[in-house]
Amino acid sequence: MRLAELSERSGLPTATIKYYLREQLLPPGVLVSAKQADYGEEHLRRLRLVRALIQIGRMPIATAREVLTAIDDESLDQNDRLGMAVGALPPGPTQPDQDDRATVAARREADLLLDSLGWTNCEDASSGPYRALVTALAALAALGYPHDLDHLVPYAQQATRLAAHDLDMVQEYESPSEQIEAAVALTVLYEPILLSLRRLAHARESTLRHGTRATGRSTA
Amino acid sequence: MRLAELSERSGLPTATIKYYLREQLLPPGVLVSAKQADYGEEHLRRLRLVRALIQIGRMPIATAREVLTAIDDESLDQNDRLGMAVGALPPGPTQPDQDDRATVAARREADLLLDSLGWTNCEDASSGPYRALVTALAALAALGYPHDLDHLVPYAQQATRLAAHDLDMVQEYESPSEQIEAAVALTVLYEPILLSLRRLAHARESTLRHGTRATGRSTA
DNA sequence: CTTTATGGGTAGTTGAACTATCCTTGTAGG
């Protein structure tokens, strides 16, 4: 199909698709003649994935490119490829963390949690999720909110169950490439689902506890 | 304390603090004399909350202002105030949703899920979380990934447990204002914790299932 | 009484994600 048709079917302006081609988020179409390219269904699908990563995953274009590069790299072995793809997902490794009092304490708390769960050496101090965890714990501490093991362990338990469920989903796929794309897509797309359900559950639980309650925008 | 000291203690440039004052994210200090203002500990704390909302909650300044306005508004009754505060948190109500095939189907799936959980009328179609849920389901569908009840119910169950835990935390506080700030802060700050733990659990679970595995940036 | 710092306002900067334009090249109808 032509660029114009790709644009129509994806709902994106041609200028945006050209931009994605330039940024290498979308592989070029096959040149049917020096000035005409042809795109297939795989381009449409890739475009949908790109939009999911950017809009729903809220990740910058450079990050999306990294992820897609890892997904496409058939030269690496499966483990490295998967590791690079999900490792590139935001939150990426942030700056070498200022070592203020609060951060050091938060890091200790995080290590304590991971140790108590037996999640040793799964992640060293450089991974995005670990950093994000420490940052959030530091912010909680700075505001005086609870962030000790008693409060974190329930979260970790639910996370463990979700992870098992997620891995089951990924293992439904056969080919390495499919599994890696599934791992990326399901990691990213189930995040808003989880957060939305938590918010909805807050509202539900609050109603149960306090009777009627305004639950957001019903007033606006 | 002076602006300069507030800047030093919060780690933010004075220019940024002045910007937040202008944007009404921070109440003005008490004018000690037409050209000198004085700030207290509550300003420092508010500044930390603002940074948490913006950096960790990744919300735009305008949204943070809405949330803070609701937190501060002592004129409303507790339910409305809480509802407005958490209702303003992102993802806010997005545009009136294009009614393409995929979105309609996703909405039906979402309604089915909420019905099957008995979460009726907790949230109507206009709330942010509901919209985010529908959007994510539509994206999953477009990519051909599972998004049916069987896959969503486990997520909803874990979300329910987390919500109960969260409400317990909020109810530890006595005053209405404290509860509302706690609800906002804990809603926002536990989100990255939950997502980080899920990612870490993915790595852990993957190691258990497949033996060694590259878990992200260890290769970079 | 001078020097330096402060608060407040205004305008400029930066980076990300597009978007509009131009130009060259095909391609097709007559």
Place this chain on the structure above:
DNA sequence: CCTACAAGGATAGTTCAACTACCCATAAAG
């Protein structure tokens, strides 16, 4: 064959959010 319309590709411009640098008048300090 010739002309006109459209596609592809490159380049520069736009928009928005979040800061940030500068300026000026006023105070507080020495």
